[in-house]
Every structure is written in structure tokens, then in C-alpha cells.
Amino acid sequence: AQRVTQPEKLLSVFKGAPVELKCNYSYSGSPELFWYVQYSRQRLQLLLRHISRESIKGFTADLNKGETSFHLKKPFAQEEDSAMYYCALSGQGKYGNKLVFGAGTILRVKS
Amino acid sequence: DAGVTQSPTHLIKTRGQQVTLRCSPKSGHDTVSWYQQALGQGPQFIFQYYEEEERQRGNFPDRFSGHQFPNYSSELNVNALLLGDSALYLCASGRPRGSSYEQYFGPGTRLTVT
Incomplete structure (x- = not known):
């Protein structure tokens, strides 16, 4: 079965702090993984x-096939x-x- | 290019009625997918249209049907509406090259069933 799990509904951090949004997946085969964002x-x-292995707006994500995480x-x-x-x-x-899609995580960055 | 456009923005229907939602893909795109996003959840795949045919379908009942026109625009029809059909309906377009492709999303149509 294809499944994406985002364990945190809300992640609240202070400005300047590191951020890690968790994503685990279940898929038999070689999936392509994405991060989508929705601003207010x-x-x-x-x-x-x-597959792009880019850094966008300072964000990066590495596919870990052993841990099925992104x-x-x-x-x-x-x-x-x-x-x-x-x-x-x-x-x-x-x-x-x-x-x-996973259920999503709200990221709140506090000043 | 306005990107993917959807109409209407909001819609209120009564249980048992039928509804049609519309989507125009981004210029140059020929594939349209529809997603349902219930409150507090991620989007769920309904179906995908390419060359005016339904190519893939998610786990949705036959009450959900669609159409793609020669200009690549698409409609989503839902019959016999249920309260549980209340959701944001998203359209995404793309141009497949290879095994996967980038999908661009529209702003969505908010459907409320009372």
C-alpha cells in the first residue's frame, strides 16, 4: 500500500532555529518523493x-530508502x-x- | 499565464443534488488530475485525465465522474451528494515526460453540502 505519514500536525519554532519536518513513506518499488507548501x-x-536534489528557499530533503524517510x-x-x-x-x-499526500504539518515560526 | 484555474470558487449544494466543477489547465499542459481535500487532511487522488480519457482512478465511488475536453480543460461531476462530500476540490495539471512529472495546482473549489 502507498502511504505517507507526517507525524506532527504542528511544529512551532523560533526564528533562526533549525527546522525538521518529518515524513515517512510506505511504497513497494521506487517512488518519487516531493514536498509541497501552501502559504496562507x-x-x-x-x-x-x-530527484532534483536542489535546495529551495534554504530547504533540503534527503531520501533515505533504508528508513523510508524524506x-x-x-x-x-x-x-x-x-x-x-x-x-x-x-x-x-x-x-x-x-x-x-500525507496529512500535512503546520510550521509556525515565532519571532 | 494564469496557471491552473478552477470555477466556481465556492459552492453550496443540498444532499442528493448533483454538482459540476470546472478546471482549465496551465498553458502547455495536457493532463489533468482531481483531488479531494477534506478539512485537516491532505489531498486525496480522485482520477486523472489524459487524451480525453480517464487513465487512473483513486478509491472513489462511481458517483464521481469526469470529462476532459479537446482543449484539455476538465470537469468533475459528483452525483447524489452526501454530507461527506463537503471538501476542497483541487485540480492539478501537468505534462508527463517519463515516469512522473511536476503537477501544478489550482486554487480549488470549496464545496459545502448541507
């Missing part, structure tokens, strides 16, 4: 995907990082596969 009153948008990290949180973050996976499919 904005649409869901892609933050990063594991945690999102940022060394120094900023107030503008406050948003809802969703981890998602996609399997393999001829037409591009469906996205399976």
Missing part, C-alpha cells in the same frame, strides 16, 4: 522533489517559512502517477 491564502505549490530540513527558520507543508509520493506510471 495561496495555492498548493511544489517546494522540492528528491525529512525536510532548514538550518535557520524565517518567519516567512510559516505555512502548511505536505509530503507526497508518486509511483511510476505511463501517464505520470497520482500523488499520495
Whole structure:
């Protein structure tokens, strides 16, 4: 079964503190992992995907196949990082596969 | 390019009624997927359309149906509405190249069933 688990509903940190949003997944095969972000009153948008191995807005995420995890990290949180973050996976499919989302984690960065 | 657009923004329907939601994909995209997002949950995949055919379907009953038009726009139809169908319905478009692809989301349609 395809499943994404985000264990924290809310993560509250102070500005300048490190951030780690946890994501674990269950998938038999080689999934592609994503982080999506939704800022207040904005649409869901892609933050990063594991195959790109990019750092976006200071965020990075490493796919750990042994631990089936794809945690999102940022060394120094900023107030503008406050948003809802969703981890998602996609399997393999001829037409591009469906996205399976976790329940999301609200990140609140306090000043 | 306005990106993915959806209409209407909000909708209130009564139990048992039928509803049609609309989606226009981002320019250059030919694949449309629909997701249901209940309050406090992540989006759940309903189905995906490509070349005017349903290509994949999630775990949703037949009351949920769709259509894709030659201009790649899409409709989601829900019949015999239930209170539990109240949710935000998201449309996402993309252009598959290879085994997966980036999907761009619309702002959603908020459906309330009373």
C-alpha cells in the first residue's frame, strides 16, 4: 500500500532555529518523493522533489530508502517559512502517477 | 499565464443534488488530475485525465465522474451528494515526460453540502 505519514500536525519554532519536518513513506518499488507548501491564502505549490536534489528557499530533503524517510530540513527558520507543508509520493506510471499526500504539518515560526 | 484555474470558487449544494466543477489547465499542459481535500487532511487522488480519457482512478465511488475536453480543460461531476462530500476540490495539471512529472495546482473549489 502507498502511504505517507507526517507525524506532527504542528511544529512551532523560533526564528533562526533549525527546522525538521518529518515524513515517512510506505511504497513497494521506487517512488518519487516531493514536498509541497501552501502559504496562507495561496495555492498548493511544489517546494522540492528528491530527484532534483536542489535546495529551495534554504530547504533540503534527503531520501533515505533504508528508513523510508524524506525529512525536510532548514538550518535557520524565517518567519516567512510559516505555512502548511505536505509530503507526497508518486509511483511510476505511463501517464505520470497520482500523488499520495500525507496529512500535512503546520510550521509556525515565532519571532 | 494564469496557471491552473478552477470555477466556481465556492459552492453550496443540498444532499442528493448533483454538482459540476470546472478546471482549465496551465498553458502547455495536457493532463489533468482531481483531488479531494477534506478539512485537516491532505489531498486525496480522485482520477486523472489524459487524451480525453480517464487513465487512473483513486478509491472513489462511481458517483464521481469526469470529462476532459479537446482543449484539455476538465470537469468533475459528483452525483447524489452526501454530507461527506463537503471538501476542497483541487485540480492539478501537468505534462508527463517519463515516469512522473511536476503537477501544478489550482486554487480549488470549496464545496459545502448541507
